[in-house]
Amino acid sequence: MLICSCHERRRAAEQLATKRADQLAIVTGLLLARDPTVTPESVGDLMAQVAPAPGARAALTRHLVAHPEALTAGGSRMPKVVAEFIYAAIAAGITGLTSPGCALCGRPRTLVHTHGDSERICTTCYSRLLTATCSSCGRDGHRIRSRDVDGQPVCPRCHDRARPLEVCAGCQELRGLKRSTRDGLGYCRSCIARRAPTEPCSICGRDRRVNARTATGGAVCTGCYDKTRTGTVACDECGQVVPLAARADGRIGTGTGKNLCAGCYRHPERECGICGRTRRVALRATTVSPDICATCYQAPIVDCSVCGQHALGRRATRNGRPWCFGCQATDRIDRLLAGPDGTIPIGVKEVRDVLVATHRPRSILNNWDRIESLTLLARLARQHDELSHELLDAEGDRFSVGYLRALLVATGVLPDRDEQATRLRRFAAAVIDEIADPRHQQTLGRYVRWHVIARAKPDRHGRLNATISDRCRQEIRTAQRFLDHLTRRGRTVDDCTQADLDTWLSTRRATRIRFPRWLLDHGHLPGLALPDAVPAAGPRTQLDQDEHWALVRRMLHDEDSASIEDRAAACLVLLYAQPLSKIVSLTTDDLTLDDDGTYLRLGAEPLLLPPPLDALVTSLPIAKPFGAASTLADQRWLFPGKWAGHHQNPTSMMGRLNKLGITTRTSRNSAMLHLAATVPPAVFASLIGISTGAATKWAGYAGSNWTTYAANRTNATANPPQNQ
């Protein structure tokens, strides 16, 4: 017997038609109760539109039968299809209904996701709620924008940065693009904003882009939206509860570490890499370009009427013709340095050539009246036939003298010399000279020569660094004061009494004791003894742990907090307790990149840098066109300075770090305590460059058990445990 299934299909179709008719009748009935003008045809169209599948149609009907109030109650406690149906019904002009809305933003959106207790929310709110630790930058509590190849979350900032640049279909610039849903082409952010459709704003009435919607679906423009926005958190400065321009958690605004309103917020200002002024940064530094201020960012490119190059300049400053900044600077330099016969003398010419080749002619022009080194060079060249170190020595210790000297050394006009060592010797000679008593003069001379200067260790580049040279000067000054102290009391080193010595050591003992101790060791001060030391207290100054780690996080992750250099230096202070004098003298040789990461040689053993610190440190040195220094920069330094061939000055770096809230002493102490508590004393000692004894003392301050650990180990070795 042959059985076909036609009749079964027919029966199924008939059943379905009956069911659909029933569902239509039910829903039409419910709507008629709110709007008597509703017809079964219009409801049928709506249902076919939002719920074409039998399952969806059944779910819609089931929910409306069980909860007829859903049509008028608003809110989000309904299946997605019910909300879609009500949106469609309202759009079709059916009255007496209340629009549902996302449980969080209230906007009439497709309610895709469940939220909390049977409420539903839109996709935008859902993605805003999804937060995680970004696998790329490590910031936590940030929205997930995308996932990387391994499925790990990536924050919006890292996502945007990793996106390849493409040509925008609107402005034709190379930008990060988004596909338009209208024409499928890629547009940049600003073009997307420009192309967005407009609507009359329901508040101000102007035809504007829609930024938000009111509860009834009215358009709200950006300006009106900002005015209606209210804050929930008080500004840390003025205390007003208003919308914030920066948040303490760094989610918006730059890392100020504070909640700040728009009135109290200040944009970060940094030195412009083109004009050299401290200004608001319009274009943030990358590894190949410096921070650039708004003025420099917008300077016009002209066809120079002198050199013919296409370069930044002024349109009509040379008798109405364009003149590039480079040619303007060259002209001024030549007029300043030329002798009476109009030529530039040898020795000055070399410096002139370097100055003229600067990448930052704008800076020379802007700072013309303040470039003392140039006027100094012009004056010296006019007064003397030949330049020498001694001529410069006679000019004192001003910045401009040092700058010019570095320039002359780097251009080969003057021979290289160890400046700190020279300065120290000059200082010592001057101090010894001030002493009246010839016997004291002799004693101090020996102390300075054999004890202070001979023991001042050059750094790893064979030079005396600024910190050590400062300390030596301090020691010499203190020794001189001891002799003054004796002279005031009518005594000399030979008849100094115990009382003289005790008075001298009653304050600032640690620094004051050095010279008397040397005197005793060398047979002076007969019959006297140094009073016993009062036990030293632990480090008094240290940051609160939370503050310390907040600073670390800000320096590691917040790009707006400071320049890349300062952030890297700050991290080395905060995490590894490195002194600034050592940080500034790091070179590219101290950095090793291999398969398992980036190693930095701080102590004897290279140290593996954790991300994102590795990226910060490997992006050093930052290209920084500092006038002449950039043309003569020593490529080895990770922190190249303003003086030709020199690394940065630790003192000015300290100034900048202080402004970031990092007082190097306190921050180093905090880092030392942390390291001391977590790293064995021997490793700690090598990393910081202190003795193992000192490291053990620090471990004691930190309350770590490394001391007991070491003691136990010694005992264990002395009495090996017996096998039982």
Ligand SMILES: [Zn+2]
């Ligand atoms: Zn059949």
Ligand SMILES: [Zn+2]
């Ligand atoms: Zn929403």
Ligand SMILES: [Zn+2]
């Ligand atoms: Zn990230």
Ligand SMILES: [Zn+2]
């Ligand atoms: Zn564009």
Ligand SMILES: [Zn+2]
């Ligand atoms: Zn408006």
Ligand SMILES: [Zn+2]
């Ligand atoms: Zn405020």
Ligand SMILES: [Zn+2]
């Ligand atoms: Zn500038």
Ligand SMILES: [Zn+2]
């Ligand atoms: Zn030119």
